[in-house]
Amino acid sequence: MTSVITNRVAKIKFGILSPDEIRKMSVTAIVTANVFDTDGAPIDGGVMDTRMGSIEPGEVCPLCGNKRDSCVGHFGHLELAKPVIHVAFAKHILAYLKATCSNCGRVKVPEDEREDLLKLLKDLEELKLNYLKKRLHEYIRRRASTTTTCPHCGQPTLEYKLEKPHTFFIKTETGFRKVTPSEVRKHLEKIPDDDVRLLGGDPQDARPEWMVLTVLPIPPRQVRPSVILETGMRSEDDLTHKLVDVVRTNIRVREHVESGAPEQIIEDEWELLQYHVTTYFDNEVSGIPPARHRAGKYLKGVAQRLKGKEGRFRGNLRGKRVDYSARTVISPDPNLSINEVGVPEEVAKKLTVPERVTPWNIEFLRRLVLNGPDKWPGANHIIRPDGRKINLKYVDRKAAAESLEPGFIVERHLLDGDIVLFNRQPSLHRISVMAHIVRVLPYKTFRLNLLVCPPYNADFDGDEMNLHVPQSEEARAEVRVLMLVEKHILTPRYGGPIIGGLQDYISGAYLLTSKSTLLTKEGVARLLAPTGYRGPLPEPAILKPREYWTGKQLISLFLPRDFNYRKTSTIGKASVLRCIDEDCPHDSIIIIKNGVLLEGVIDKSSIGREEPENIVHWLIKEYGENVAREFMDRVYKMFIATCEMYGLTMSYDHLAIREEVKKAIYDIIEEKKSEVNELIKLYREGRLIPRPGKTLEETLEDEIINAMSKKLLDEVADVLTQHLSLTNPVVVMARTGARGNPVNLAQMSGLLAQQTVRGKRLSRGYEGRMLPHFKPMDLSAGARGFVARGFVDGLDPLEFFFHTAAGREGLIDTAVRTSQSGYMQRRLINALQDLVVNYDGSVRATSGEIVQLLYGEDGVDPTKSDHGKSVNVDRIIEKYLKG
Amino acid sequence: MLNMGGKVNILEHELVPRHEIVPPEEAHKILKELGVEPWQLPWISLNDPVVRAIGARPGDIVRIYRKSPTAGTFIAYRYVVPEVTKKS
Numbered sequence: 001m002t003s004v005i006t007n008r009v010a011k012i013k014f015g016i017l018s019p020d021e022i023r024k025m026s027v028t029a030i031v032t033a034n035v036f037d038t039d040g041a042p043i044d045g046g047v048m049d050t051r052m053g054s055i056e057p058g059e060v061c062p063l064c065g066n067k068r069d070s071c072v073g074h075f076g077h078l079e080l081a082k083p084v085i086h087v088a089f090a091k092h093i094l095a096y097l098k099a100t101c102s103n104c105g106r107v108k109v110p111e112d113e114r115e116d117l118l119k120l121l122k123d124l125e126e127l128k129l130n131y132l133k134k135r136l137h138e139y140i141r142r143r144a145s146t147t148t149t150c151p152h153c154g155q156p157t158l159e160y161k162l163e164k165p166h167t168f169f170i171k172t173e174t175g176f177r178k179v180t181p182s183e184v185r186k187h188l189e190k191i192p193d194d195d196v197r198l199l200g201g202d203p204q205d206a207r208p209e210w211m212v213l214t215v216l217p218i219p220p221r222q223v224r225p226s227v228i229l230e231t232g233m234r235s236e237d238d239l240t241h242k243l244v245d246v247v248r249t250n251i252r253v254r255e256h257v258e259s260g261a262p263e264q265i266i267e268d269e270w271e272l273l274q275y276h277v278t279t280y281f282d283n284e285v286s287g288i289p290p291a292r293h294r295a296g297k298y299l300k301g302v303a304q305r306l307k308g309k310e311g312r313f314r315g316n317l318r319g320k321r322v323d324y325s326a327r328t329v330i331s332p333d334p335n336l337s338i339n340e341v342g343v344p345e346e347v348a349k350k351l352t353v354p355e356r357v358t359p360w361n362i363e364f365l366r367r368l369v370l371n372g373p374d375k376w377p378g379a380n381h382i383i384r385p386d387g388r389k390i391n392l393k394y395v396d397r398k399a400a401a402e403s404l405e406p407g408f409i410v411e412r413h414l415l416d417g418d419i420v421l422f423n424r425q426p427s428l429h430r431i432s433v434m435a436h437i438v439r440v441l442p443y444k445t446f447r448l449n450l451l452v453c454p455p456y457n458a459d460f461d462g463d464e465m466n467l468h469v470p471q472s473e474e475a476r477a478e479v480r481v482l483m484l485v486e487k488h489i490l491t492p493r494y495g496g497p498i499i500g501g502l503q504d505y506i507s508g509a510y511l512l513t514s515k516s517t518l519l520t521k522e523g524v525a526r527l528l529a530p531t532g533y534r535g536p537l538p539e540p541a542i543l544k545p546r547e548y549w550t551g552k553q554l555i556s557l558f559l560p561r562d563f564n565y566r567k568t569s570t571i572g573k574a575s576v577l578r579c580i581d582e583d584c585p586h587d588s589i590i591i592i593k594n595g596v597l598l599e600g601v602i603d604k605s606s607i608g609r610e611e612p613e614n615i616v617h618w619l620i621k622e623y624g625e626n627v628a629r630e631f632m633d634r635v636y637k638m639f640i641a642t643c644e645m646y647g648l649t650m651s652y653d654h655l656a657i658r659e660e661v662k663k664a665i666y667d668i669i670e671e672k673k674s675e676v677n678e679l680i681k682l683y684r685e686g687r688l689i690p691r692p693g694k695t696l697e698e699t700l701e702d703e704i705i706n707a708m709s710k711k712l713l714d715e716v717a718d719v720l721t722q723h724l725s726l727t728n729p730v731v732v733m734a735r736t737g738a739r740g741n742p743v744n745l746a747q748m749s750g751l752l753a754q755q756t757v758r759g760k761r762l763s764r765g766y767e768g769r770m771l772p773h774f775k776p777m778d779l780s781a782g783a784r785g786f787v788a789r790g791f792v793d794g795l796d797p798l799e800f801f802f803h804t805a806a807g808r809e810g811l812i813d814t815a816v817r818t819s820q821s822g823y824m825q826r827r828l829i830n831a832l833q834d835l836v837v838n839y840d841g842s843v844r845a846t847s848g849e850i851v852q853l854l855y856g857e858d859g860v861d862p863t864k865s866d867h868g869k870s871v872n873v874d875r876i877i878e879k880y881l882k883g
Numbered sequence: 884m885l886n887m888g889g890k891v892n893i894l895e896h897e898l899v900p901r902h903e904i905v906p907p908e909e910a911h912k913i914l915k916e917l918g919v920e921p922w923q924l925p926w927i928s929l930n931d932p933v934v935r936a937i938g939a940r941p942g943d944i945v946r947i948y949r950k951s952p953t954a955g956t957f958i959a960y961r962y963v964v965p966e967v968t969k970k971s
Contacts, residue, residue, distance in 0.1 A: 127922075128920075129965075132965065842917070844923075847923070848918075848919055848923045849919075849922075849923045849925075850919060850923055853917075853957075853958070853959060854954070856953055857949075857951045857953050857954040857957040858954035860953070
């Protein structure tokens with residue numbers, strides 16, 4: 001066992017390695033560019049020197065004596081023949097060069113002022129006013145950089161320029177002269193410690209001259225492992241390749257210097273050394289060609305390992321790949337509970353749960369062990385108390401089962417009743433990951449109840465989802481208490497249920513509870529069968545000539561006996577069917593008293609998703625999640641069964657309308673068209689009065705769009721609703737809120753009306769007209785994207801074109817919206833993830849900054865509130881007075 | 884017309900909540916209760932019009948009585964600082 005480390009990290013400080021430090025931590029100097037000798041053994045003093053860590057299996061580190069698994073690796077170092085700029089610091093070096101005198105190295109600020117600034121800096125530090133400190137540094141830097149004569153030594157200062165990525169120049173009378181890294185380093189060395197502080201540096205841990213490298217640290221071998229190919233060939237890591245280049249060039253520079261080669265040759269080699277060091281750090285710097293492999297693919301520098309989505313940070317530290325997980329396609333199964341997930345047997349045999357052997361489960365586990373890894377339900381491994389893991393695939397399972405004793409751990413297959421986490425990306429929500437109870441099923445997809453699609457935003461057009469198996473007892477308990485689907489029926493957004501009926505569930509509920517539905521004993525049995533109801537049937541509502549039950553009676557069977565509820569239904573929202581009174585002829589007020597559905601049809605407003613104050617909402621609040629979940633599991637199945645019994649469908653005939661209705665609609669269109677022509681006439685004669693803030697043309701367009709789209713469709717919808725009754729399944733769906741709305745209806749049976757792009761009538765294309773079929777400057781409806789027919793009649797080619805133009809806009813909008821909101825979400829979560837509500841109710845950030853003295857200013861958890869309000873007075877009164 | 888060109892007392896404006904400087908002793912008590920250093924409170928700029936109007940100095944703590952849709956009146960504290968830019 002490893003011991004527990006109890007120290008806390010109090011602070012992390014970043015600095016720059018000094019040459020001394022690099023030498024101190026180094027175990028060997030690199031002196032040769034040769035890596036392996038003729039036998040293939042690493043050469044001492046080469047970049048693969050064994051002292052820099054053992055990476056071969058069985059190899060023992062000559063320094064720490066550890067094997068491959070426990071040797072942490074050791075740095076080496078390379079003495080550079082000439083100093084080299086570190087690319088990542090080039091900008092900072094320039095800032096130092098500009099702000100200080102090239103002669104005496106002081107910050108170019110007068111002495112008395114310097115004293116004041118230093119004192120001010122100290123004060124700010126004590127007060128932790130870091131933001132002001134930063135501004136002060138900026139101010140000093142700006143001030144010093146613009147001074148041309150040094151106030152300390154009186155010398156005119158040199159003007160520096162940086163040519164990206166790593167070459168410095170100074171201005172001379174004739175132009176610009178190149179400065180060598182040695183000169184740069186000399187200047188930086190001259191800057192006194194206090195002056196470094198003034199510019200925001202840290203002379204202890206980041207002296208400016210350390211940004212110019214004289215010694216290069218060589219990372220341990222573990223950092224750049226070589227790969228052995230099947231052919232036995234050794235393939236080295238990119239960094240090793242790069243280091244070899246650096247070492248080779250370095251040796252050449254040294255040789256040239258020592259042999260007194262001409263200045264120009266030394267300079268060229270030096271330049272090459274700089275290039276290799278730069279690309280070693282970052283092979284994507286602009287301004288120089290990236291280093292390549294022989295094959296032409298780019299080498300990976302140190303920066304490339306860390307950067308970006310697949311870099312060390314985002315790819316390996318903030319996000320990891322995990323064991324005990326599975327991913328496959330999802331498909332629906334309305335017979336599962338919303339708490340369950342169907343797991344294919346194949347997956348269940350691979351995912352395991354560690355179960356400790358006790359006297360009570362030993363027989364059960366022996367049977368699993370006997371079944372082994374290939375037969376479900378079985379087990380894959382046994383872990384003995386001494387920590388040895390036995391793979392059941394390769395042992396005598398009979399003996400293994402016999403050997404089981406309390407204290408052993410069996411890694412058994414996933415079984416019915418296990419709890420797992422289920423997730424669908426993008427995980428934008430906490431409800432994108434929920435806990436489900438396993439049901440092992442045949443076939444190869446994960447199965448889930450349709451009611452949990454909305455929180456995951458899942459459909460079955462090929463979506464895949466992930467599943468994770470918690471491995472400890474604590475994790476399982478936590479997951480069961482906090483993450484089970486039923487605990488997430490209420491959303492923390494406003495406290496209403498976000499899991500609820502959709503589409504057919506709503507149509508079914510309406511069909512079942514409408515007054516005209518009478519069920520025979522057989523019908524009742526058929527509907528109750530899928531719910532698993534066990535109990536007596538209620539007294540039939542009608543006894544003679546036959547026994548008939550109402551749908552409302554069936555619903556009542558599943559309601560708690562003291563449940564009271566009252567709400568207007570979705571169909572009651574249409575003006576024709578609105579009621580205020582309890583005795584509603586349209587049955588549009590739902591009244592439940594003492595667990596009996598007395599009147600009203602159940603539709604979207606009572607069982608739909610994201611419907612606050614629906615039946616499920618009150619069931620959860622008053623009886624708990626379990627009761628509500630059971631209600632959903634049972635009653636919702638009945639709704640589906642109703643749809644099946646009724647044969648809910650939709651066809652052309654349901655949308656086709658009679659000739660006289662068509663005539664009425666045609667009249668409306670003609671009337672609107674003449675209205676538009678009237679407007680155009682007014683405009684042409686210059687008698688149109690512009691609206692405030694709009695030009696004459698804009699006013700005209702607005703008026704026309706107003707007349708031709710919204711108003712027109714509403715009027716047509718009104719006419720249509722008079723002729724379509726609730727016996728029409730299309731109308732049922734639209735009215736109950738299952739799918740569609742009256743405007744959609746009008747667009748199918750009636751007309752599509754005005755098509756728009758960016759809120760304007762279609763106008764672009766040719767000069768003054770959209771298509772060559774029209775006269776230029778024709779402002780009439782037909783020429784500007786008005787579609788006078790619906791989907792039932794069919795569109796003519798021109799109309800079809802208008803429709804595609806407007807349809808395209810919608811597609812673009814969704815594409816743009818998703819990418820934009822995704823990025824916004826990322827930024828938002830990054831900013832908010834560390835905020836915590838403390839025990840005193842205050843919201844604080846990590847370092848204890850208070851964001852809000854009391855969460856939401858009232859300390860209310862919105863999950864438990866009613867639309868943000870902490871108490872729903874109406875409900876309480878209703879419950880205790882009327883009930 | 885409204886008071887054009889003349890001085891407007893912003894403290895009397897309907898949308899400006901009541902601000903007051905918390906006396907040092909009381910401020911100490913509040914900070915102790917919350918268990919925070921002054922800089923851990925939310926900040927308000929010295930250049931904030933109301934801060935200037937009530938004459939608060941850097942280092943003062945200002946109490947604001949805000950109307951809140953959820954909680955009626957909510958009391959917030961602000962630490963007056965010379966200039967608010969980005970926190971670091």
